[in-house]
Amino acid sequence: MPKPRPWFIGLLGLSALLLLGLAGFIGPVRETVRAVLLPAARLTSNVGASIGRMMRLDRETGEANRRAEELEARLRNTAVDYVRLRALEEENRSLRAQANFITETGYQTVGARVIARAITHQTAVVTVDRGSKDGVEIGQAVVTEEGILAGKILSIGERTASVMLLSDIRSRVASKVSGADRLSGVVEGRGNxxxxxxxxxxxxxxxxxxxxxxAGTEERVPPNLIVGIVNDVEAKPTDPFKNAVIEPLAPLERLELVAIVIPGS
Structure with a gap:
């Protein structure tokens, strides 16, 4: 017996569906299938929507993180530029002040930068980037840009020199009260x-x-360089001398740029 052809089977199926539809059987079946498949369709739709939201959230989070990183990098760069600008402004201000000091006093000076510090409760020494090649000699006065005495040259190399600051316990500077015409005493370092x-x-x-x-009585220290201001006077009528606590006016622990006064200037 020959096998029925596929088109014939399809035709029979369509005819059966048509007869069932005319008889009213297709509607309940369709509703049953819909009732069975609808929750699954809704679940699939919700899962798809959630996945879509998560993907959008991931994209938005990634974009926000990228923008935050870019902003942070810009802020870092801006901060670095600001610090560099302030440093340049401070250096320019110091150089202008040094130029004014040189012009007003007529002293010959060599500008120097502090490159190292060795400060304890008793000693106070900094190293500058000038030495014998630059005409630096032991005992020369070292001043701030405004001409305030910070210390004296302690030792020298060819390209560097050590500066003993006023507060070092070894420091001694012949001094006087401003306006006095002669030596009044000695400013001694006391540490700290x-x-x-x-x-x-x-x-x-x-x-x-x-x-x-x-006071100007030292060979390599010119007169009338500001040393400090009197904070307190200690005097007893029975003592031949009196002492005073001095506040050095140079920022000894924050020196950056200084000038070395050359002898004979």
Missing amino acids: GAAHFTLVPQSQPLERDNVIVT
């Missing part, structure tokens, strides 16, 4: 950023807030 004005004769007027300057 402090100094005292000692060996001041009882006859020498000395009061709080007096400005102390160099």
